[in-house]
Amino acid sequence: MTLTPTEVSLSEDQRDCYQELTNVAMGQAADRLARLLDVYVVLPIPKVNLIESSDLHMAIQDAETDSAMSAVCQGFIGSGIAGEALLLFNDTSFSDLAALMNYGGELDRYGELELLMDVSSLLIGACIQGIGEQLEIHFNQGHPVVLGQHCKVDDILKSGNHQWTKTLAIEIHYTIEHVNIDCDLLLLFTEDSVAKLNNKINYLLD
Amino acid sequence: MATNVLICDDSSFARKQMARAIPKEWEVEIHFAGDGVEGVQAIREGKGEVVFLDLTMPNLDGYGVLEAIRKEDLPAMVIVVSGDIQPDAQDRVKKLGAMAFIKKPIDAEKAREVLTEYGILTGA
Numbered sequence: 037m038t039l040t041p042t043e044v045s046l047s048e049d050q051r052d053c054y055q056e057l058t059n060v061a062m063g064q065a066a067d068r069l070a071r072l073l074d075v076y077v078v079l080p081i082p083k084v085n086l087i088e089s090s091d092l093h094m095a096i097q098d099a100e101t102d103s104a105m106s107a108v109c110q111g112f113i114g115s116g117i118a119g120e121a122l123l124l125f126n127d128t129s130f131s132d133l134a135a136l137m138n139y140g141g142e143l144d145r146y147g148e149l150e151l152l153m154d155v156s157s158l159l160i161g162a163c164i165q166g167i168g169e170q171l172e173i174h175f176n177q178g179h180p181v182v183l184g185q186h187c188k189v190d191d192i193l194k195s196g197n198h199q200w201t202k203t204l205a206i207e208i209h210y211t212i213e214h215v216n217i218d219c220d221l222l223l224l225f226t227e228d229s230v231a232k233l234n235n236k237i238n239y240l241l242d
Numbered sequence: 243m244a245t246n247v248l249i250c251d252d253s254s255f256a257r258k259q260m261a262r263a264i265p266k267e268w269e270v271e272i273h274f275a276g277d278g279v280e281g282v283q284a285i286r287e288g289k290g291e292v293v294f295l296d297l298t299m300p301n302l303d304g305y306g307v308l309e310a311i312r313k314e315d316l317p318a319m320v321i322v323v324s325g326d327i328q329p330d331a332q333d334r335v336k337k338l339g340a341m342a343f344i345k346k347p348i349d350a351e352k353a354r355e356v357l358t359e360y361g362i363l364t365g366a
Contacts, residue, residue: 055253063326077328081298081300
Protein backbone atom coordinates (compact mmCIF):
# COMPACT_ATOMS: atom_id res chain seq x y z
CA MET A 37 0.00 0.00 0.00
CA THR A 38 2.80 2.39 0.86
CA LEU A 39 4.49 3.52 -2.33
CA THR A 40 7.27 5.42 -0.66
CA PRO A 41 8.58 3.23 2.14
CA THR A 42 11.28 5.68 3.15
CA GLU A 43 8.73 8.33 3.99
CA VAL A 44 7.05 7.82 7.35
CA SER A 45 3.49 8.94 7.51
CA LEU A 46 0.47 8.75 9.73
CA SER A 47 -3.07 8.49 8.40
CA GLU A 48 -6.07 9.71 10.35
CA ASP A 49 -7.16 6.10 11.02
CA GLN A 50 -3.70 5.21 12.27
CA ARG A 51 -3.57 8.24 14.54
CA ASP A 52 -6.96 7.31 15.94
CA CYS A 53 -5.78 3.77 16.57
CA TYR A 54 -2.62 4.91 18.41
CA GLN A 55 -4.76 7.21 20.46
CA GLU A 56 -7.07 4.39 21.45
CA LEU A 57 -4.23 1.99 22.28
CA THR A 58 -2.67 4.71 24.42
CA ASN A 59 -6.00 5.41 26.05
CA VAL A 60 -6.17 1.82 27.27
CA ALA A 61 -2.52 1.72 28.35
CA MET A 62 -2.62 5.01 30.22
CA GLY A 63 -5.78 3.87 31.96
CA GLN A 64 -3.88 0.87 33.30
CA ALA A 65 -1.05 3.13 34.42
CA ALA A 66 -3.48 5.56 36.06
CA ASP A 67 -5.17 2.69 37.85
CA ARG A 68 -1.87 1.65 39.42
CA LEU A 69 -1.09 5.22 40.47
CA ALA A 70 -4.62 5.68 41.80
CA ARG A 71 -4.33 2.57 43.95
CA LEU A 72 -0.86 3.54 45.20
CA LEU A 73 -1.82 7.07 46.21
CA ASP A 74 -5.51 6.47 46.90
CA VAL A 75 -6.55 9.26 44.55
CA TYR A 76 -8.43 9.70 41.30
CA VAL A 77 -6.23 10.36 38.31
CA VAL A 78 -7.82 12.58 35.67
CA LEU A 79 -7.34 11.03 32.25
CA PRO A 80 -6.96 13.30 29.25
CA ILE A 81 -7.29 12.43 25.58
CA PRO A 82 -3.72 11.54 24.53
CA LYS A 83 -2.13 13.50 21.73
CA VAL A 84 -0.50 11.59 18.90
CA ASN A 85 1.69 13.38 16.39
CA LEU A 86 4.41 12.70 13.89
CA ILE A 87 6.92 15.43 14.54
CA GLU A 88 10.46 16.52 13.81
CA SER A 89 12.56 15.83 16.87
CA SER A 90 13.60 19.48 16.82
CA ASP A 91 9.95 20.37 17.37
CA LEU A 92 9.66 18.19 20.42
CA HIS A 93 8.95 21.09 22.71
CA MET A 94 5.85 21.87 20.69
CA ALA A 95 4.50 18.42 21.48
CA ILE A 96 4.49 19.32 25.12
CA GLN A 97 1.59 21.67 24.83
CA ASP A 98 0.39 21.34 28.34
CA ALA A 99 3.66 21.73 30.13
CA GLU A 100 4.19 25.19 31.47
CA THR A 101 7.43 26.14 29.84
CA ASP A 102 8.50 28.54 32.55
CA SER A 103 8.01 26.37 35.58
CA ALA A 104 10.77 24.25 37.02
CA MET A 105 10.61 20.61 36.03
CA SER A 106 12.36 17.37 36.79
CA ALA A 107 12.59 14.67 34.18
CA VAL A 108 13.37 11.01 33.75
CA CYS A 109 13.86 9.14 30.54
CA GLN A 110 13.80 5.42 29.90
CA GLY A 111 14.46 3.56 26.67
CA PHE A 112 12.49 0.55 25.51
CA ILE A 113 12.91 -1.96 22.71
CA GLY A 114 11.12 -5.03 21.39
CA SER A 115 10.30 -6.68 18.03
CA GLY A 116 12.51 -4.18 16.24
CA ILE A 117 10.58 -1.27 17.66
CA ALA A 118 12.44 1.18 19.84
CA GLY A 119 11.78 4.41 21.58
CA GLU A 120 12.05 6.27 24.78
CA ALA A 121 9.66 7.40 27.43
CA LEU A 122 10.13 10.81 28.94
CA LEU A 123 8.42 11.80 32.15
CA LEU A 124 8.33 15.51 32.90
CA PHE A 125 7.31 16.26 36.41
CA ASN A 126 6.34 19.71 37.60
CA ASP A 127 8.46 20.58 40.65
CA THR A 128 5.52 22.15 42.44
CA SER A 129 4.01 18.65 42.58
CA PHE A 130 6.57 17.20 44.97
CA SER A 131 5.14 18.37 48.29
CA ASP A 132 1.70 16.91 47.56
CA LEU A 133 3.22 13.74 46.18
CA ALA A 134 5.37 13.32 49.30
CA ALA A 135 2.30 13.72 51.49
CA LEU A 136 0.31 11.15 49.52
CA MET A 137 3.16 8.66 49.60
CA ASN A 138 3.66 9.23 53.33
CA TYR A 139 7.23 10.15 52.61
CA GLY A 140 8.89 10.65 55.98
CA GLY A 141 12.31 12.00 55.05
CA GLU A 142 13.36 15.52 54.33
CA LEU A 143 12.20 16.64 50.92
CA ASP A 144 15.58 17.67 49.54
CA ARG A 145 16.82 16.88 46.02
CA TYR A 146 17.49 13.28 47.00
CA GLY A 147 14.05 12.91 48.50
CA GLU A 148 12.53 14.36 45.36
CA LEU A 149 14.63 12.06 43.25
CA GLU A 150 13.35 9.04 45.09
CA LEU A 151 9.73 10.11 44.59
CA LEU A 152 10.39 10.94 40.95
CA MET A 153 11.90 7.51 40.30
CA ASP A 154 8.99 5.74 42.02
CA VAL A 155 6.33 7.55 40.03
CA SER A 156 8.17 7.37 36.74
CA SER A 157 8.89 3.65 36.93
CA LEU A 158 5.24 3.00 37.68
CA LEU A 159 3.78 5.25 34.98
CA ILE A 160 6.35 4.48 32.29
CA GLY A 161 6.35 0.74 32.93
CA ALA A 162 2.57 0.37 32.92
CA CYS A 163 2.15 2.51 29.81
CA ILE A 164 4.85 0.79 27.77
CA GLN A 165 3.69 -2.68 28.73
CA GLY A 166 0.07 -1.70 28.14
CA ILE A 167 0.78 -0.61 24.59
CA GLY A 168 3.02 -3.64 24.05
CA GLU A 169 0.36 -6.09 25.20
CA GLN A 170 -2.19 -4.75 22.75
CA LEU A 171 0.28 -4.98 19.88
CA GLU A 172 1.69 -8.31 21.07
CA ILE A 173 5.15 -6.88 21.53
CA HIS A 174 7.23 -7.51 24.60
CA PHE A 175 9.18 -4.36 25.35
CA ASN A 176 12.39 -4.60 27.33
CA GLN A 177 13.00 -1.48 29.33
CA GLY A 178 16.39 0.10 29.87
CA HIS A 179 17.56 1.79 33.03
CA PRO A 180 15.84 5.04 33.86
CA VAL A 181 18.05 8.10 33.54
CA VAL A 182 17.47 11.40 35.30
CA LEU A 183 17.68 14.14 32.69
CA GLY A 184 17.56 16.94 35.18
CA GLN A 185 16.09 18.37 38.31
CA HIS A 186 14.66 21.86 38.63
CA CYS A 187 15.21 22.72 34.97
CA LYS A 188 13.19 24.38 32.28
CA VAL A 189 11.51 22.15 29.71
CA ASP A 190 13.62 23.48 26.87
CA ASP A 191 16.83 22.67 28.69
CA ILE A 192 15.65 19.16 29.46
CA LEU A 193 14.74 18.49 25.86
CA LYS A 194 18.03 19.88 24.61
CA SER A 195 19.89 17.35 26.71
CA GLY A 196 18.27 14.46 24.84
CA ASN A 197 20.56 13.06 22.20
CA HIS A 198 18.06 11.99 19.57
CA GLN A 199 19.46 10.14 16.60
CA TRP A 200 16.35 10.44 14.49
CA THR A 201 14.73 13.35 12.75
CA LYS A 202 11.08 12.31 12.67
CA THR A 203 9.44 10.74 15.65
CA LEU A 204 6.03 9.46 16.59
CA ALA A 205 5.23 11.35 19.76
CA ILE A 206 2.47 10.35 22.13
CA GLU A 207 1.79 12.81 24.91
CA ILE A 208 -0.22 12.07 28.02
CA HIS A 209 -0.87 14.79 30.54
CA TYR A 210 -1.74 13.32 33.90
CA THR A 211 -3.30 15.35 36.67
CA ILE A 212 -4.66 14.21 40.00
CA GLU A 213 -7.97 15.39 41.35
CA HIS A 214 -7.98 17.75 44.35
CA VAL A 215 -4.19 17.91 44.68
CA ASN A 216 -1.47 19.79 42.91
CA ILE A 217 0.25 17.03 40.99
CA ASP A 218 0.77 17.14 37.29
CA CYS A 219 3.16 15.47 34.93
CA ASP A 220 3.62 14.82 31.27
CA LEU A 221 4.48 11.44 29.88
CA LEU A 222 5.92 11.43 26.38
CA LEU A 223 6.44 8.26 24.40
CA LEU A 224 8.77 8.82 21.49
CA PHE A 225 9.23 6.13 18.86
CA THR A 226 12.21 6.23 16.54
CA GLU A 227 11.71 7.00 12.90
CA ASP A 228 12.65 3.41 11.92
CA SER A 229 10.08 2.02 14.31
CA VAL A 230 7.16 3.96 12.94
CA ALA A 231 6.83 1.89 9.74
CA LYS A 232 6.87 -1.36 11.75
CA LEU A 233 4.40 0.04 14.24
CA ASN A 234 2.14 1.18 11.42
CA ASN A 235 2.18 -2.37 10.02
CA LYS A 236 1.02 -3.71 13.37
CA ILE A 237 -1.64 -1.05 13.56
CA ASN A 238 -2.85 -1.83 10.06
CA TYR A 239 -3.60 -5.40 11.16
CA LEU A 240 -5.86 -4.05 13.85
CA LEU A 241 -7.52 -1.66 11.46
CA ASP A 242 -8.36 -4.36 8.90
CA MET B 243 -38.10 -6.23 16.82
CA ALA B 244 -34.46 -5.29 16.62
CA THR B 245 -32.97 -3.54 19.64
CA ASN B 246 -31.52 -0.08 19.02
CA VAL B 247 -27.92 -0.19 20.15
CA LEU B 248 -25.80 2.94 20.36
CA ILE B 249 -22.01 2.85 20.37
CA CYS B 250 -20.71 6.13 21.74
CA ASP B 251 -16.94 6.57 21.49
CA ASP B 252 -14.72 9.28 20.03
CA SER B 253 -12.38 6.74 18.47
CA SER B 254 -13.51 5.19 15.20
CA PHE B 255 -11.19 2.27 15.91
CA ALA B 256 -12.89 1.70 19.27
CA ARG B 257 -16.35 1.97 17.70
CA LYS B 258 -15.37 -0.68 15.16
CA GLN B 259 -13.93 -2.94 17.89
CA MET B 260 -17.14 -2.57 19.86
CA ALA B 261 -19.38 -3.26 16.87
CA ARG B 262 -17.41 -6.44 16.18
CA ALA B 263 -17.86 -7.57 19.78
CA ILE B 264 -21.66 -7.51 19.56
CA PRO B 265 -22.98 -11.08 19.51
CA LYS B 266 -23.99 -12.12 15.99
CA GLU B 267 -27.29 -13.71 17.00
CA TRP B 268 -28.51 -10.60 18.80
CA GLU B 269 -31.01 -8.82 16.60
CA VAL B 270 -29.86 -5.21 16.69
CA GLU B 271 -29.75 -2.03 14.77
CA ILE B 272 -26.40 -0.38 15.52
CA HIS B 273 -26.03 3.40 15.69
CA PHE B 274 -22.86 5.36 16.27
CA ALA B 275 -21.99 8.59 18.04
CA GLY B 276 -18.58 10.29 18.02
CA ASP B 277 -18.88 12.19 21.28
CA GLY B 278 -21.19 12.71 24.23
CA VAL B 279 -23.24 15.47 22.62
CA GLU B 280 -24.04 13.27 19.62
CA GLY B 281 -24.65 10.40 22.00
CA VAL B 282 -27.27 12.21 24.08
CA GLN B 283 -28.97 13.39 20.88
CA ALA B 284 -29.12 9.82 19.55
CA ILE B 285 -30.54 8.54 22.85
CA ARG B 286 -33.23 11.23 22.73
CA GLU B 287 -34.13 9.93 19.26
CA GLY B 288 -34.59 6.45 20.67
CA LYS B 289 -31.43 5.05 19.09
CA GLY B 290 -29.92 4.01 22.40
CA GLU B 291 -32.07 1.42 24.13
CA VAL B 292 -28.75 -0.19 24.96
CA VAL B 293 -25.73 2.13 25.00
CA PHE B 294 -22.07 1.17 24.98
CA LEU B 295 -20.50 4.31 26.38
CA ASP B 296 -16.88 5.47 26.48
CA LEU B 297 -15.83 7.84 29.28
CA THR B 298 -12.99 9.95 27.91
CA MET B 299 -14.49 11.94 25.05
CA PRO B 300 -14.34 15.55 23.84
CA ASN B 301 -17.26 18.01 24.09
CA LEU B 302 -19.23 15.90 26.56
CA ASP B 303 -17.64 12.94 28.32
CA GLY B 304 -19.29 9.73 29.44
CA TYR B 305 -20.09 11.09 32.89
CA GLY B 306 -21.90 13.98 31.24
CA VAL B 307 -23.92 11.57 29.11
CA LEU B 308 -24.96 9.61 32.19
CA GLU B 309 -25.98 12.83 33.93
CA ALA B 310 -28.06 13.89 30.92
CA ILE B 311 -29.78 10.51 30.78
CA ARG B 312 -30.67 10.78 34.45
CA LYS B 313 -31.77 14.42 34.23
CA GLU B 314 -33.99 13.90 31.21
CA ASP B 315 -35.06 10.46 32.41
CA LEU B 316 -34.14 8.92 29.05
CA PRO B 317 -34.83 5.24 28.46
CA ALA B 318 -31.34 3.82 28.06
CA MET B 319 -29.51 0.87 29.54
CA VAL B 320 -25.90 1.97 29.70
CA ILE B 321 -22.86 -0.26 29.68
CA VAL B 322 -19.70 1.78 30.15
CA VAL B 323 -16.77 0.54 28.07
CA SER B 324 -13.66 2.36 29.15
CA GLY B 325 -9.91 2.26 29.53
CA ASP B 326 -10.27 4.19 32.78
CA ILE B 327 -10.30 1.22 35.12
CA GLN B 328 -9.64 3.12 38.35
CA PRO B 329 -11.87 1.93 41.19
CA ASP B 330 -13.23 5.47 41.50
CA ALA B 331 -14.27 5.62 37.85
CA GLN B 332 -16.23 2.39 38.17
CA ASP B 333 -17.93 3.62 41.37
CA ARG B 334 -18.84 6.93 39.81
CA VAL B 335 -20.46 5.52 36.71
CA LYS B 336 -22.46 2.99 38.74
CA LYS B 337 -23.66 5.81 40.99
CA LEU B 338 -24.65 7.78 37.91
CA GLY B 339 -26.84 4.94 36.78
CA ALA B 340 -24.66 2.82 34.50
CA MET B 341 -25.71 -0.79 34.53
CA ALA B 342 -22.31 -2.35 34.00
CA PHE B 343 -18.66 -1.58 33.40
CA ILE B 344 -16.49 -3.36 30.86
CA LYS B 345 -12.81 -2.56 30.61
CA LYS B 346 -11.19 -1.90 27.27
CA PRO B 347 -10.07 -3.44 25.03
CA ILE B 348 -13.49 -4.99 24.52
CA ASP B 349 -13.90 -8.49 23.12
CA ALA B 350 -16.89 -10.57 22.10
CA GLU B 351 -16.69 -12.83 25.13
CA LYS B 352 -16.85 -10.00 27.67
CA ALA B 353 -19.70 -8.33 25.81
CA ARG B 354 -21.68 -11.58 25.70
CA GLU B 355 -21.06 -12.22 29.40
CA VAL B 356 -22.41 -8.84 30.49
CA LEU B 357 -25.35 -8.86 28.09
CA THR B 358 -26.36 -12.31 29.32
CA GLU B 359 -25.84 -11.42 32.96
CA TYR B 360 -28.27 -8.52 32.71
CA GLY B 361 -30.82 -10.47 30.71
CA ILE B 362 -30.43 -8.33 27.60
CA LEU B 363 -29.28 -11.27 25.55
CA THR B 364 -31.61 -14.21 26.09
CA GLY B 365 -32.20 -17.61 24.60
CA ALA B 366 -28.84 -17.68 22.85
